[in-house]
Amino acid sequence: xxxxxxxxxxxxxxxxxxxxxxxxxxGDSVRSGDVIAEIETDKATMExxxxxxxxxxxLVVPAGSDNxxxxxxxxxxxxxxxxxxxxxxxxxxxxxxxxxxxxxxxxAGDRAxxxxxxxxxxxxxxxxxxxxxAGIFASPLARxxxxxxxxxxxxxxxxGPYGRIIQRDVEAAKQAGGAVAATGAAAGPVPAPAADESAxxxxxxxxxxxxxxxxxxxxxxxxxxxxxxxxxxxxxxxADCNLDALLKLRSDLNMAAPVIKxxxxxxxxxxxxxxxxxxKAVAVALKRVPEANVSWLDSGMIRHKHSDIGVAVAIPDxxxxxxxxxxxxxxxxxxxxxxxxLIKRAKQMKLKPEEYQGGTSSxxxxxxxxxxxxxxxxxxxxxxxxxxxxxxxxxxxKDGAVAIADxxxxxxxxxxxxxxxxLAAELVQCFKNIIENPLAxxx
Numbered sequence: 001x002x003x004x005x006x007x008x009x010x011x012x013x014x015x016x017x018x019x020x021x022x023x024x025x026x027g028d029s030v031r032s033g034d035v036i037a038e039i040e041t042d043k044a045t046m047e048x049x050x051x052x053x054x055x056x057x058x059l060v061v062p063a064g065s066d067n068x069x070x071x072x073x074x075x076x077x078x079x080x081x082x083x084x085x086x087x088x089x090x091x092x093x094x095x096x097x098x099x100x101x102x103x104x105x106x107x108a109g110d111r112a113x114x115x116x117x118x119x120x121x122x123x124x125x126x127x128x129x130x131x132x133x134a135g136i137f138a139s140p141l142a143r144x145x146x147x148x149x150x151x152x153x154x155x156x157x158x159x160g161p162y163g164r165i166i167q168r169d170v171e172a173a174k175q176a177g178g179a180v181a182a183t184g185a186a187a188g189p190v191p192a193p194a195a196d197e198s199a200x201x202x203x204x205x206x207x208x209x210x211x212x213x214x215x216x217x218x219x220x221x222x223x224x225x226x227x228x229x230x231x232x233x234x235x236x237x238x239a240d241c242n243l244d245a246l247l248k249l250r251s252d253l254n255m256a257a258p259v260i261k262x263x264x265x266x267x268x269x270x271x272x273x274x275x276x277x278x279x280k281a282v283a284v285a286l287k288r289v290p291e292a293n294v295s296w297l298d299s300g301m302i303r304h305k306h307s308d309i310g311v312a313v314a315i316p317d318x319x320x321x322x323x324x325x326x327x328x329x330x331x332x333x334x335x336x337x338x339x340x341x342l343i344k345r346a347k348q349m350k351l352k353p354e355e356y357q358g359g360t361s362s363x364x365x366x367x368x369x370x371x372x373x374x375x376x377x378x379x380x381x382x383x384x385x386x387x388x389x390x391x392x393x394x395x396x397x398k399d400g401a402v403a404i405a406d407x408x409x410x411x412x413x414x415x416x417x418x419x420x421x422x423l424a425a426e427l428v429q430c431f432k433n434i435i436e437n438p439l440a441x442x443x
């Protein structure tokens with residue numbers, strides 16, 4: 001029986017992707033786990049592995065194709081003993097250019113939605129195709145075992161890193177006599193109705209404009225930000241922080257950095273930025289105010305044990321928030337080195353999903369652009385985000401006299417369902433105290 005390979009959903013927000021490159025050609029033999037293609041998703045460029053073995057009968061979608069819908073047919077494998085030419089002809093006739101509808105997925109998490117019980121029962125009566133399992137975060141071995149056992153991967157709870165379905169999960173489902181239902185929230189918010197484009201264009205003179213198609217990243221940003229503002233009750237708390245002590249500590253630490261050899265020259269082992277210290281300050285503040293290190297669920301509150309801090313990074317056509325995991329436990333030099341690596345790979349679209357999905361809070365810093373203050377939009381499923389303004393010389397009152405100091409404004413956006421006003425004020429005050437007494441960052 002031929003094996004259909006479809007465009008996988010490589011992130012929870014992916015609707016379509018660009019098939020950048022085929023790493024196999026028609027007639028090649030592939031095995032489960034072999035890398036067969038490179039896909040440009042809404043966030044990164046990722047390698048795609050074969051979930052089964054066979055001979056490449058037909059590459060339906062050519063390399064370089066843009067905006068290939070999730071779950072649309074991209075290639076066909078022939079199993080041992082099958083006529084590859086006939087398989088290719090049949091597959092093209094059946095597909096007839098039509099895309100398979102993409103399965104519903106949660107926008108605010110990393111897992112597929114649970115499948116209704118009736119649908120699970122029906123699916124378990126027939127083999128599960130690669131098309132059914134391609135958009136699910138699972139190891140190649142787990143996929144193969146599920147297909148052989150006739151299990152629906154969408155209904156198996158993963159116990160691997162970041163919820164990945166692995167061998168033991170499929171074995172547990174087999175021993176239980178069927179698929180283990182995945183946990184998850186109910187379907188997400190209904191998308192807002194599309195604007196009347198003809199009415200909008202009618203107010204502009206023809207020939208005075210051009211329409212530039214949206215990049216997939218821009219579409220995802222637009223949808224998620226609309227949902228965030230529409231369904232999360234934002235409120236804002238602003239405070240001014242004196243940076244004098246922090247800037248002095250930063251200068252002292254950078255001056256004390258050991259020099260290491262690089263090729264024929266040498267360079268400091270690290271060079272801390274103010275943003276590196278802000279990331280650590282947010283992480284420590286959340287550790288000290290654990291009631292604010294939460295995420296909202298209708299069924300209960302998620303209390304996070306670590307401070308996983310997302311950092312907004314501008315990339316072509318949008319932005320992404322790579323995450324510093326367990327930032328409260330890392331040194332400033334470790335945060336600095338990790339952040340430089342994440343920024344570099346983010347701009348190259350080379351981040352892995354687990355490097356930008358999740359997080360417990362975020363930092364958005366526009367100080368380098370001279371922005372005094374602003375309010376950021378919360379990135380679900382997080383409940384808070386810190387908007388950092390520029391440090392600037394301002395007149396302040398110290399010991400009853402006017403003095404000049406470097407002042408930075410910070411605005412916390414908080415989800416009022418999870419963080420009340422007094423708690424948000426406590427978190428901001430804790431952050432301010434750490435910034436103004438930065439030796440706490442070294443403990």
